[in-house]
Amino acid sequence: MNNKVTMIMVMTVDGIVVKNNEDVSEWTSLEDQTHLRTSLEKFDAVITGRKSFFGRVVDKPYFVLTNDKKYLEDERIENEEVVHLSGEAGDVTNKIFEMGYHKIALIGGPKTNYEFLKNNLVDDIYITVEPKMFGRGKHLNIQEELGCSLFLLDSKRMNSQGTMLLHYKVNNNDCEESVEDLCAPKKVPDMNDKELMLINRDFWNERAPLHEKSNYYNIDELKYGKLSLVDYEIEELGDIKGKNLIHLQCHIGTDTISLAKLGANVTGLDYSESSIKIARELNDKCGETCEFVCSDVYEVRKAVGEKKFDIAYVNFGAITLLPDLNKWAKVIYEILDDDGYLYLNELHPVSSVLSVEEPLFVADYFSKEPRMFEESGSYADGVTDRFNVETKNNKIIVWDRTLGEIISIIAAQGFRIEFVHEYSGYVDQRFNYLEKSSNGLWYPTNGFPNTPATFSLKATKR
Incomplete structure (x- = not known):
């Protein structure tokens, strides 16, 4: 079975992804919150960072990434629904795949998302762009070098205010393959x-x-x-x-x-x-x-x-x-x-x-x-x-x-x-x-x- 990681994120027009360390549901649209819940239902499990984890949105296993020993050593937090893990993004992802979870949703903050993108672990990205400009907050631009090519698969207006949903394929090999290429015809076999x-x-x-x-x-x-x-x-x-x-x-x-x-x-x-x-x-x-x-x-x-x-x-x-x-x-x-x-x-x-x-x-x-x-x-x-x-x-x-x-x-x-x-x-x-x-x-x-x-x-x- 193919393993796949899909990143789901939301940001403002000026690139803010976290405002005052608060839950994104405090400032995102109802349409985006509905999109998140319905999307997560399609996945086997969810990966998130400790700071971006505000509780389970859907009834799926959650893997929370952290280096804080308090969370890692507290057995009361370890259960079938929420598991705290530490380690490199690639090692953690492989461990989750080996546990039998093959379709993973990644809903981390800037640092977690960066680590997964840097290590070529993300296959596609859903980005909701909210028509807001906060000016201050944590930006999508994390001031780190990151060579990542994206190709637009789909775009959709979600409400009358102008909230947009963008779906990108992540090209980890820098070959320019778009949805047009994915849908292109192949050579027909030599058969009757x-x-x-x-x-x-x-x-x-x-x-x-x-x-x-x-x-x-x-x-x-x-x-x-x-x-x-x-x-x-x-x-x-x-x-x-x-x-x-x-x-x-x-x-x-x-x-x-x-x-x-x-x-x-x-x-x-x-x-x-x-x-x-x-x-x-x-x-x-x-x-x-x-x-x-x-x-x-x-x-x-x-x-x-x-x-x-x-x-x-x-x-x-x-x-x-x-x-x-x-x-x-x-x-x-x-x-x-x-x-x-x-x-x-x-x-x-x-x-x-x-x-x-x-x-x-x-x-x-x-x-x-x-x-x-x-x-x-x-x-x-x-x-x-x-x-x-x-x-x-x-x-x-x-x-x-x-x-x-x-x-x-x-x-x-x-x-x-x-x-x-x-x-x-x-x-x-x-x-x-x-x-x-x-x-x-x-x-x-x-x-x-x-x-x-x-x-x-x-x-x-x-």
């Missing part, structure tokens, strides 16, 4: 399409249990009746009561179950065994009657037998995982009734070639070559927090197409295109410059223009 799809299946098998617990999928709300579908999907699908609907590449089944709640007779299909297992369990908990089938989408006819469907439903992030879109369109045509239709609600191809940092093209929109990405975590964790989630199967291969190519392939199979609609709202924080709107979708901020985020398409069998 089936082998590449198996790499993708392993990726989703590992992500499914993470997604079951994530706030992004919000399974608890689904259990209580809230639909996971985007508003325009419900409008464009219309009345689907009593319709036989198949949801292809359904993942853990949240949208599948939502479609059932609208009255359709739904079958969900996915090649990820763990996704289907979770979908079946969720279906039972929600009291729905969906049928879930584990199968490669190209083998859908074999998986469902001679059954025909009124609607084939496909949504976000599905078709980019398929090497042969012609075959995909053909099998959908074959499983639909004569008056059936395909409803596709997908990420817009333009969104796959934009920079993470700003809406600029960083890849060839017309490229025909597959791309492989390698990163831990998933979109459910956000564009930057995904790097804090430990996963093993981190390779995923995508096949990009232009919007015109997608429409043409579907039409060539005999479908009549009823409509194609384009939308500017993203379903997740795909890029750093997006902020969540009241409708649950994410839009550009800071004056950035809207770009195509998703598109929907309805194609009827002739």
Whole structure:
């Protein structure tokens, strides 16, 4: 398991990190205090300095660094919740890792933080900047030599007063690697399409249990009746009561179950065994009657037998995982009734070639070559927090197409295109410059223009 230290700190605009040796909660915003508590919940343990320790903020083990013998020798203070340690920063950190704590939050004062940065022990930093200027106090500048390169992963305005949250990756090797580099495509292995799809299946098998617990999928709300579908999907699908609907590449089944709640007779299909297992369990908990089938989408006819469907439903992030879109369109045509239709609600191809940092093209929109990405975590964790989630199967291969190519392939199979609609709202924080709107979708901020985020398409069998 990977070991990681994340520094969490707060300062004023003029660099004050400690004012009159008082608890920072005396002068920081409510938003920062909430951020600290929710952030610390994600870690195994907390390291802090003696002078910066004002009590436990969360129910996690605390390791307090001190050279004061009074604290080190007082056995009454030594317990499972608060342990006082002395020694070099590196030795102390290794000792904590050896105890089985692998994700560590560092919330020390200037001296403690300096020691960890000096010894290249910090992987990333969250800095809250409060819109205050104290003039006097302990500054972030500790008047010591420190060569440390930071690369901005994310920035967020936390309140109307202007409190800012900055997330930096610490580059301990002085190589200029930004989040753009972390998200850059890698060389695709020399394998056939089936082998590449198996790499993708392993990726989703590992992500499914993470997604079951994530706030992004919000399974608890689904259990209580809230639909996971985007508003325009419900409008464009219309009345689907009593319709036989198949949801292809359904993942853990949240949208599948939502479609059932609208009255359709739904079958969900996915090649990820763990996704289907979770979908079946969720279906039972929600009291729905969906049928879930584990199968490669190209083998859908074999998986469902001679059954025909009124609607084939496909949504976000599905078709980019398929090497042969012609075959995909053909099998959908074959499983639909004569008056059936395909409803596709997908990420817009333009969104796959934009920079993470700003809406600029960083890849060839017309490229025909597959791309492989390698990163831990998933979109459910956000564009930057995904790097804090430990996963093993981190390779995923995508096949990009232009919007015109997608429409043409579907039409060539005999479908009549009823409509194609384009939308500017993203379903997740795909890029750093997006902020969540009241409708649950994410839009550009800071004056950035809207770009195509998703598109929907309805194609009827002739």
